[in-house]
Amino acid sequence: MTRFASFAELRAACLDLPGGFPDAEADVARREARLTKPPGSLGRLEEAVAWLGLWQGLSPPRLDNVEILVFAGNHGVTAQGVSAYPAEVTAQMVANFAVGGAAINQLARVASAELRVIALDLDRPTADFTREPAMHELDFLEAVAAGYDALSPEVDLVVLGEMGIGNTTAAAAVSAALFGGGGARFAGLGTGIDDQGLKRKRRAIDQALAQHSNALGDPLRIAAALGGRELAAILGAALAARHAHIPVLLDGFVSTAAVAPLKKLRADALDHALAGHRSAEAGHRLLLEELGLHPLLDLGMRLGEGSGATVAVLVLRAALACHTGMATFAEAHVSDKDA
């Protein structure tokens, strides 16, 4: 069982990160160049395979075991009327995941990925962060450790998703705290609030930023004060993945906001992560730009649950199939460009 005893100890783990395996990446590129297609003509499919090789240290890379981790949490800030759905929907959706009725269950099946759902103290919502920190230090560190330990160390790729009524408010608050701009910049319609709800959401974020102004200099304190347990767990899982040489596919706004503090701590901390999908949730585009992430897909989805990233798993499977299955120019007796 992983245990981070303090912000300082977690910060140390976030700063001490292994790099990738450039030899494997170069090996992938060498094979890619010999395949029967004009160089670069598979675009992001080629880039994705090279990225898998770099972070797995394997040529060819593997996608035999793909895991989707969906962390669920509840949020005290829902007291401010920031969501279109009641807070009990978080637990109801976790039950729906368990019986296979949600979107992510269907997508996991199509992507041949293993879905695991980790509910984090749903009966104990975080505090309303307009008034006090969402989590105190030890509560936050416990959620980070839960995410860290949830990752199966033998998987080839992990998708990090979430479920939590109210959590786009937390994601917007974390994003604004890290990158500036206040509630107006990152708050969006979430699951579908109306104009009044959006005003309440923006106000709640601005109140929270004022309330926790003394935490804003520290990315981990921001995550504790303004985030949520499922966001903390995603941060922990992304960190564990880096230490275990496992590439990560991020999902939407919440999933991305959850890992954003890592990038603030160390500029290359998210190099093992790819953005699977650009959410229709307004703040996501801005946050991706701040992080320099270029999502594979842009399908107007805004569901969370790891759904967008799991569709992106299909693209990675297509990419890997081309890389491993195609003939070389020599094998196929096709004239190369320079021949």
Next chain:
Amino acid sequence: MTRFASFAELRAACLDLPGGFPDAEADVARREARLTKPPGSLGRLEEAVAWLGLWQGLSPPRLDNVEILVFAGNHGVTAQGVSAYPAEVTAQMVANFAVGGAAINQLARVASAELRVIALDLDRPTADFTREPAMHELDFLEAVAAGYDALSPEVDLVVLGEMGIGNTTAAAAVSAALFGGGGARFAGLGTGIDDQGLKRKRRAIDQALAQHSNALGDPLRIAAALGGRELAAILGAALAARHAHIPVLLDGFVSTAAVAPLKKLRADALDHALAGHRSAEAGHRLLLEELGLHPLLDLGMRLGEGSGATVAVLVLRAALACHTGMATFAEAHVSDKDA
């Protein structure tokens, strides 16, 4: 065996098109609204399922039999030095398709789609259209009919792809003839020509537009004079799909340019077609805008062979799996927004 005896007879077939099935589309929308997710939160996945229902006339729609048709042709305009690869690569790649070594073979397998390759008189390239029409009327109509008959009438979805050294020049010429702008507007790097090659390509297109100025008022004469056999066959297959109530996924620049004349003949002629992927080939973005098509994917691919659209098949499979497999709010005992 379909036979179009004249431009006039083909034009009549292009103008006499069945519509979709709005009842099936409405039925799909009714089920979609009851599924355990915020309304619209699956974005283009929801739209795609509704579109399949509309054109198949089925609720739920089906993707049991997906066919990829790849038409191959050779082009006399290669004499103008417009391609980075020699013309014999077309036949070599057709042989590569036959033994399963190309990208599209791997993608078809991942997408559980049936690949069929139809080579059109590869030993008899079209004429160099800088000097005479690529095809005369009957030659063109024969290629259209070959495409029309290639479509299996029982499939649920068809992907229209192509292979043909020199065919981005033909696609650019057809696009410029239909939408204006000359060689500079639609010519791109194709499989990877250099700057000198791009100049030759632009010049060839401008010469062709001048040479065939008397054909420019008629979309079908444009397709004959400036297109190619594989483009004509794609036009025929897209027309057959409309008559047989089969939705179409278009691939890249050449696939899209091939069907563009249909849209010029009748504004709603491509409503049963979705653009699968926006090619990195420069002209494709412009052409999609001219046609009002919004591609599902934008992965920087520029290979042809139906490859981009076949990756998009995966998105449609994901979409349909959500639509058919998800629980409703009532089934899952999840509180709805308005509850």
